[in-house]
Amino acid sequence: MPILAFEHLVKSYGQTVALRDVTFDVQPGEIFGLLGPNGAGKSTLIRILMDIIRADSGAVCVFGEPRRREHLDRMGYLPEERGIYTKLTVIDVMTYFGALKGLSRADARRRAIEWLGRVELPQVAGWKVDRLSKGMSQKVQIASVLLSDPELCVLDEPTTGLDPVNVRLVQTLLLERRRQGRTTILSTHHMNQVETLCDGVALINKGRLVVYGAVEEVRRRHSLPEVRVHAQDAPPRVPEVAGVVSEADGIWRLMLADGTRPADALRALVQAGACIDRFEPMLAPMEDIFLRVVREEAA
């Protein structure tokens, strides 16, 4: 049973259609990538999920039932446009956000201190928020969202502006959530993060769902029929291989003939006497898929 399901969502702002019949679901325990160019409708979709705005039609189901206000206590949200009270102390803000998610003030405060330690900022608890650097503020906000341990969490560009060390820290936190069976929806433009972190992915463009599925499956589906071969000598000519390109010394890219599976090509090459050190089907990078789909839509 999916933990989240969007069913035929439609949303317009005046004459502008933001979402057109969007339907997909997310499985429990996944890190799910929500992709799309700027203005594609991602934020609208997220705000509908969090009941900040209402869809014109369609339904949102969470935890196996139609979404109600009560479900929001089990969900977390880090907006792309960060929101935080700048004149208050870090601990007060975090305690308030935790209490809004149903924690007692004492529990929220205890967890806030614990989470400040986890994001390596234990010293800022008593600081005013406006004293924090941009990166510190971002980590405080991520901790504010995660301290209530939400079963379903939406993080909109959580690593933007963070240095590589802190990006790795946030990624570690997300992987930890996955190990604990928590679900995270990650809206991001960093395609390498999608490839390394996400289990599933949805790509929205101009309000329509254009790509959806497990990351590996999506990459395979959008990949060209090519394999990369590491070998001492140039691969022998076989009917299953339509073309060969040398990428580097001992590395070859082979274009497969129509309808040929990589396993068939490998078998044919070995039978033709090829001495192959390494053989890997080439998966299209998510970035290529993103660019290709968006360009095709534009065309």
Place this chain on the structure above:
Amino acid sequence: MRGVRKVRTIATFEFLTTVKRPGYLIATFGMPLFVAAYAAIVAVPAYFAAQDDEADAAYGVVDTAGIIALDGDVRAPRLGIPDEARRTLESMGQGAALERALAGSNFIFRPFGAETSARAALLDGRIKGYFVLAEDYMTSGRVEIYSPDQVSFSSSDARSAFTSLLRARLAAGRVEPEVAARLVSPLHDQQRLSVSPSGEVSDGGRAATMVRLAIPLVFIVLFLVSVLMTAGYLMQGTATEKENRVVDVLLASANPDEILAGKLLGLGGAGLLQIAVWLLMALGTGIGVVPLLLDAGFTIPWLVVGLAVPLFVLAFLFFGSLILGTGSLGSNMREAQQFAMVWSLTAALPLMLMSVLIRDPHGAVARVLTWLPFSSGSVIMLRAGMDPDQLAWWEIAGPVLVLVASTWLAIRLGARLFRVGLLSTGSRPGFREILRQARLG
């Protein structure tokens, strides 16, 4: 239950963050000091003017009619003061001060044989003016009063003092001493009483009337101060949350109704606390009011006291919802204040019509305003305080029900406008968008 918890969380947060603000603390504890400083600034010139008034002022008397028969300088008779005022001042522990003040008049009347010598004394500055009693004064009552060609505020006091002197001299030896005393002070021991429609007699003196007026007036003024001040905090907080995008985080945790209710309760509590501090400070310095009330035979108007808190809370929630809802539609603080201004002015309506309401607390204007939720709280308090017997029970129960229903509607409407306002960051929503969002609920 979940909603109540959210409202409590938001209310606690808003209350605590507001009462810790330097601006709030300065206003709460600085305002009484400011008022005291202002009073001192006003009092200093008044003090010097009073000192000036206390100096002896000599006036000449040319008695051509031979009635007053002054042998030399005569101080005017001691000034009368109504017994009611005397008792009040004495009950406040001001008896000694009163005696000092009334120890003697500062008007001295000096006889002159002829008008020319009196005029010379006036020109020399030895006297401030002079009175000439005509020869036929007993039949004509004609008196000429001469004074310098300049504006004077004390001449009427001098005339009053001379009238008292004249009255005493006219009566002396002509009538019985008791009659003479009554002629000088015919309403010496007056007591004002009021008769209710049911025939009951009660104290109708100035002090009692003042107290009966004071409670509703204090209610109206405090209500206005609370609404306007809290509305400022509400709009400032909301504008900040819109600017720094905290609204999305809030709306992802609580619905607009809960946010609005939490803000109203939290900031309303901060406003009420501020008023309570002011009242306590005022009571601490004005404890002398208690003997005044006791002396006036004041009985506690339980109806007014009982209605004050529920009407205050209802009216506060009613206006607070509307002010916050419409104020949140503004794209910045200035626009928010402009939008909310209409409600602030509406809340002040009873104060603007106060003279009409006091003159006729049960007239057509008062009766209409009693039923309007915008003014019912203030007007019911005023009518119940001034003349409770004329206020039928259904004129309280009916408008209170209307106010309860209106408050519920105002909170609903305010919450929907609040939602539209919160989501329309950076731009002002059009009327059509407001209607559309309001329908979505």
